[in-house]
Amino acid sequence: MSDMGDSIGFIGLGQLGLPLAANLLQAGYPLRVYNRTSSKAEPLLEQGAQRATQPADAARAGGVVITLVWDDAALESVVTSAGFLERLGHGGVHLSMSTVLPATAEKLAALHAQHGSTYVEAPIFGRPEAAVAHQLWIPVSGPDHAKERVRPLLQAMGAQGIFDFGEAVGVAALVKLIGNFLITSAGYSMSEALQVAEKAGVDPKAVVDMLTSTLFAAPIYQSYGRRIAEGNPPFSPNGLAIPRKDVGLLRQTAEAVQSPTPIAHLLSGFLSGEAATV
Ligand SMILES: NC(=O)c1ccc[n+]([C@@H]2O[C@H](COP(=O)([O-])OP(=O)(O)OC[C@H]3O[C@@H](n4cnc5c(N)ncnc54)[C@H](OP(=O)(O)O)[C@@H]3O)[C@@H](O)[C@H]2O)c1
Numbered sequence: 001m002s003d004m005g006d007s008i009g010f011i012g013l014g015q016l017g018l019p020l021a022a023n024l025l026q027a028g029y030p031l032r033v034y035n036r037t038s039s040k041a042e043p044l045l046e047q048g049a050q051r052a053t054q055p056a057d058a059a060r061a062g063g064v065v066i067t068l069v070w071d072d073a074a075l076e077s078v079v080t081s082a083g084f085l086e087r088l089g090h091g092g093v094h095l096s097m098s099t100v101l102p103a104t105a106e107k108l109a110a111l112h113a114q115h116g117s118t119y120v121e122a123p124i125f126g127r128p129e130a131a132v133a134h135q136l137w138i139p140v141s142g143p144d145h146a147k148e149r150v151r152p153l154l155q156a157m158g159a160q161g162i163f164d165f166g167e168a169v170g171v172a173a174l175v176k177l178i179g180n181f182l183i184t185s186a187g188y189s190m191s192e193a194l195q196v197a198e199k200a201g202v203d204p205k206a207v208v209d210m211l212t213s214t215l216f217a218a219p220i221y222q223s224y225g226r227r228i229a230e231g232n233p234p235f236s237p238n239g240l241a242i243p244r245k246d247v248g249l250l251r252q253t254a255e256a257v258q259s260p261t262p263i264a265h266l267l268s269g270f271l272s273g274e275a276a277t278v
Contacts, residue, residue, distance in 0.1 A: 009058030
């Protein structure tokens with residue numbers, strides 16, 4: 001089914017939602033947009049989007065609705081809000097892009113199934129600037145028919161790569177949590193390593209230049225390396241909310257499958273300010 005002519009619902013116009021929705025409009029998809037704080041929809045209304053006044057208004061029978069809200073509680077409140085599941089109804093697809101627990105994804109997928117609609121998850125690797133530049137990496141999981149239907153939307157929203165993790169809901173959510181845990185670990189370990197260099201009188205920039213052009217030639221080490229070598233902490237005070245939330249979700253998920261997380265435990269301490277920060 002092509003969704004090009006039908007309008008797509010988009011719920012959650014925060015830092016990441018706004019550029020993704022704008023990309024869809026620019027690609028020619030008509031949009032109905034909802035945000036809890038309605039003023040954030042203004043830039044999209046100016047570009048031709050229609051305003052939805054509640055989450056259910058963003059959904060259409062058998063259509064696609066995309067959500068990109070902050071966390072598990074926000075996502076659950078959207079899905080269980082008055083009329084949302086009933087309006088989306090049979091054949092509808094909920095493309096969920098927030099970073100949430102696999103258990104939340106499973107629970108919401110079951111609720112959708114009771115109403116004849118399908119939950120498919122596609123959490124995002126990439127910041128708002130990467131969305132604007134169409135440089136997002138996106139793992140997806142969920143029923144094949146729904147993944148096929150949302151693939152053109154993911155491309156239009158800025159995916160440079162889409163990775164299919166099968167039909168079981170919760171797998172892409174887990175991949176995202178693992179990725180964010182590794183990103184956070186890289187930030188703090190790079191910070192600790194370069195502090196040793198600096199205190200020993202070795203130029204951190206030279207260390208970063210060599211390591212990130214050879215054995216650690218990965219975007220994450222390169223960007224954190226540059227940032228830290230220039231004297232900045234790995235995460236700005238405003239940038240702590242996402243790693244704090246996501247390391248917590250990784251720990252909860254690991255606990256559910258009885259997998260130990262000593263490093264994530266340490267990171268939670270840094271991120272909450274309880275342990276000495278590096
Ligand atoms: N920013 C990034 O670099 C980035 C990168 C990858 C993944 N992510 C993930 O993407 C998701 C969105 O992140 P963001 O950076 O766009 O966050 P954000 O700027 O804080 O926006 C959060 C959005 O969620 C909405 N929201 C929060 N609580 C709600 C509730 N109870 N009911 C309805 N809506 C609610 C907010 O509405 P209001 O405007 O009314 O507050 C806003 O639209 C998160 O899961 C995040 O982990 C973010």
